[in-house]
Amino acid sequence: MSRKALCIAHLYPDLLNLYADRGNIAVLRRRLEWRGYEVEVARVTHSEVPDFSRYHLVLLGGGSDREQAIVAEKLRACAPAFRSAVQDGLPVLAICGGYQLLGEYYQLPSGEKVHGIGLVEMVTEASPDGPRLIGNIAVWSDEVGVIVGFENHGGRTRHGHRPLGRVVYGHGNDGVSGHEGLRHLNIWGTYVHGPLLPKNPALADAVLRDALAYAHLPDHLEPLDDRLEREARAAFVSLRMNEVAPMLKEEAGSP
Helix, strand or coil, X not given: CXXXXXXXXEECCCCCCCCCCHHHHHHHHHHHHCCCCCEEEEEECCCCCCCCCCCCEEEECCCCHHHHHHHHHHHHHCHHHHHHHHHCCCCEEEECHHHHHCCCEEECCCCCEEECCCCCCEEEECCCCCCCEEEEEXXXXXXXXXXXXXXXXXXXXXXXCECCEEEEECXXXXXXXXXXXXXXXXXXXXXXXXXXXXXXXXXXXXXXXXXXXXCCCCCCCCCCCCHHHHHHHHHHHHHHCHHHHXXXXXXXXCX
16 A cells, blocks of 8 residues: 555535535545555635645536636636646646636626636637537547536637547537547546546546656556446446447447
């Protein structure tokens, strides 16, 4: 067992937990503990100042427009330290509203722009005449295979970075590009929210490998018994988006 604990920061869980990101934190913790790692989870509320020198992974979830506006102000106040740590390799998992806040701005339906921290070259604009992009989603990622889940966003996000993956079912960043999420440095940004990591253990392990490497800890993760997770994914897909089922079978047959 490693004697050095890996520290996961859950930023602003008092405001950005609309989609139950505590479950994603629980998955990260348990998958590390099952492999013998010690884990510390730092809950950083909006009344605290993050200490990015302590963390090996940051999770930033989603919230309502009102809560995201509060968090945007908090993040801008600590943006130089956050940006420096990310440039040095600090992994970040940003979901939905947290993903939007990493960019230059996101636009509310009223037209007002809420400025983010400019960590990536990305904007999210409102589409008052367009439909809300909501429903089940499946994404093909060259790094982790099929990512499944649920998306729910009105904004259209555009960026010049590598996407997390290619949309095979659903809408993704803007509903037209066929791209979902963002991969840049060790940033994982996505609109796939809710139980993202419980549904996608390969993604959880990929994020953890980045965090372990950043912490200078052994990043080879022994395989876990994920049969229940695979069965749950297969059941979800067969019920909600059966078109994706052949892709899951192909993935299961790959080495």
